[in-house]
Amino acid sequence: MPSESIFAGIHEEFEELVQKAHRARVVIVSPSLLMLSIQVIQAVLKDARMREQAHVIQGEVMRLMEDVGRLDERVRKLQSHFAQANEDVRQIITSTEKVTKRGERIGALELGAIAGGAAGTAESPATASSATGSLRLRVVDGED
Numbered sequence: 608m609p610s611e612s613i614f615a616g617i618h619e620e621f622e623e624l625v626q627k628a629h630r631a632r633v634v635i636v637s638p639s640l641l642m643l644s645i646q647v648i649q650a651v652l653k654d655a656r657m658r659e660q661a662h663v664i665q666g667e668v669m670r671l672m673e674d675v676g677r678l679d680e681r682v683r684k685l686q687s688h689f690a691q692a693n694e695d696v697r698q699i700i701t702s703t704e705k706v707t708k709r710g711e712r713i714g715a716l717e718l719g720a721i722a723g724g725a726a727g728t729a730e731s732p733a734t735a736s737s738a739t740g741s742l743r744l745r746v747v748d749g750e751d
Contacts, residue, residue: 609638610637610638611637611638611639613637614635614636614637614640615637617635618635
């Protein structure tokens with residue numbers, strides 16, 4: 608109908624015409640009802656399109672979740688590699704500290720092989736054994 612007043616007049620005075628239109632599946636609307644009807648139809652069509660695409664969206668979400676799961680697994684694996692590398696570095700530092708301390712101890716001693724040493728001197732020979740052989744140490748008094 609071209610105006611709200613004509614629409615109201617038809618509904619008030621021509622009830623038989625409104626019933627006939629209804630049976631024929633014709634909707635008589637005013638300008639404001641026409642706009643509202645168009646908006647409702649658009650919303651219904653949009654909802655129908657969304658429902659049609661719901662399975663596609665769900666499939667994409669499932670693939671996304673699989674990707675996130677793989678990413679989580681890879682990050683955890685990388686984290687364990689970093690932890691192992693950190694532990695290896697810690698062990699290397701411990702080993703280098705031990706080697707350094709042994710080197711300092713060895714440097715503090717006067718080493719010499721006793722090959723037919725002089726008898727009657729104030730030296731006291733000592734022998735240290737290791738997995739690679741034995742080492743003879745000679746401790747010398749400061750009187751020489």
